Amino acid sequence: MFAHTFRFDPFRLHERIRSAASPRKPRQRWLRIALGVLGLAILAVLVMFSVVVGAAMIAAGLLLRWWQQRGRPIAGKHRRHDGQVVDGEFRVVEKARLEDRTIPPAG
Template structure:
């Protein structure tokens, strides 16, 4: 009795229609208005992303400069600062 009272085919159709793609409005002015609202929202989100990305780059540069404070800086342009290690003459090719 309960299986006949609960219609699975209607339930599946309702669930499928709930999560399907939204329908476009038929009125032309409303379509254009919603399109412009969507483009404006997209532009705002892109600009927000650009500003957040720029802030992250600037923050990374400031952090890098903060870590390098107090370290000596080579003033002679011919000086190449770096780390090195000596290699045994036995391991060099002849």
């Protein structure tokens, strides 16, 4: 008995590992169906939970954006546009930076 305990036969070792790691299906048909339905129910709960969490994240992002813009006037609102006004944000670029951006000659 002692000699068989420490025998390192590769085929038996792989067989033991494979049998220990493989899931075993129950023999009763009703138990197989019940476990399958239970697995599908758990999957559905996880999917619904992730959908709810995702919707909550989107709603929180929209509420945060709305809260940050709450006192600012909306561009173009309460103004008359006669077609001659261009609304936008501009910044002044120094002349030195404009000269540095020369186009290299082709060739």
